[in-house]
Amino acid sequence: MKNIIFIAPPAAGKGTQSAKLEKKYGYTHISTGDLLRNAIKEETPIGLQVKEVMKTGELVSDDIITTLLKEKLSKLNNNFILDGYPRNLNQAKILDNIFKELNITDNIVIYLDIDQELAMKRSLGRIVCQNCGLSYNIYIDELKPQKEQECDSCHGKLIQRVDDNEETFKVRFETYLKETNPLLDYYKEKNMLKIVDSKANNDIVFENIEQILTGERSNG
Numbered sequence: 001m002k003n004i005i006f007i008a009p010p011a012a013g014k015g016t017q018s019a020k021l022e023k024k025y026g027y028t029h030i031s032t033g034d035l036l037r038n039a040i041k042e043e044t045p046i047g048l049q050v051k052e053v054m055k056t057g058e059l060v061s062d063d064i065i066t067t068l069l070k071e072k073l074s075k076l077n078n079n080f081i082l083d084g085y086p087r088n089l090n091q092a093k094i095l096d097n098i099f100k101e102l103n104i105t106d107n108i109v110i111y112l113d114i115d116q117e118l119a120m121k122r123s124l125g126r127i128v129c130q131n132c133g134l135s136y137n138i139y140i141d142e143l144k145p146q147k148e149q150e151c152d153s154c155h156g157k158l159i160q161r162v163d164d165n166e167e168t169f170k171v172r173f174e175t176y177l178k179e180t181n182p183l184l185d186y187y188k189e190k191n192m193l194k195i196v197d198s199k200a201n202n203d204i205v206f207e208n209i210e211q212i213l214t215g216e217r218s219n220g
């Protein structure tokens, strides 16, 4: 299997699709947002440093997030999904170097395409497990938890992320457009980019991703 790098606006479904791929194919899901949220929860020095920035919806520094990611990747020996990194051109170039250094070669980039209005609706309906990070959505039938406020998988408490509110969502979306969206050209030129329509329901999005992984579909 190829390693997957997801590029997408906030709340486009990266976390949900990653969880499905992890379950079915044994991928390791690396969400840089989760790494940061854990650091905040554990009140590590990095956590204390990034807490306020994350609340605003802007990006944390490249150095901090790269340190966390590198630590994780260097310990890994199976296929992985990168969810949330790279977020800007500098990070994309750093990632090229990390891959070279660690001899990681078989990678594809999947862009989950969604419009701002739908992404905002998903963001505002999202609730996540405080314990394992699994994501649910109160506005989407197939993503509702079986019991209100309780994770189906580990029974942890479901909470709303501090950055899933209208004001912060707008900043996150603008940050995405300005910093992350230009990466699509970067990966297109490298012939690594695949496009998936993320407006469809989760199962269809998942099937499309699977078709790309198995080579049944050559592009978006």
Ligand code: AMP
Pocket: 010, 011, 031, 032, 033, 034, 036, 053, 054, 057, 058, 059, 060, 061, 062, 065, 083, 084, 085, 086, 087, 091, 163, 172
């Ligand atoms: P996410 O869970 O991917 O939506 O990320 C939540 C927040 O974590 C973002 O709004 C950023 O503040 C921060 N973050 C996550 N990944 C990165 C990254 N690669 N570079 C900088 N900031 C990041």
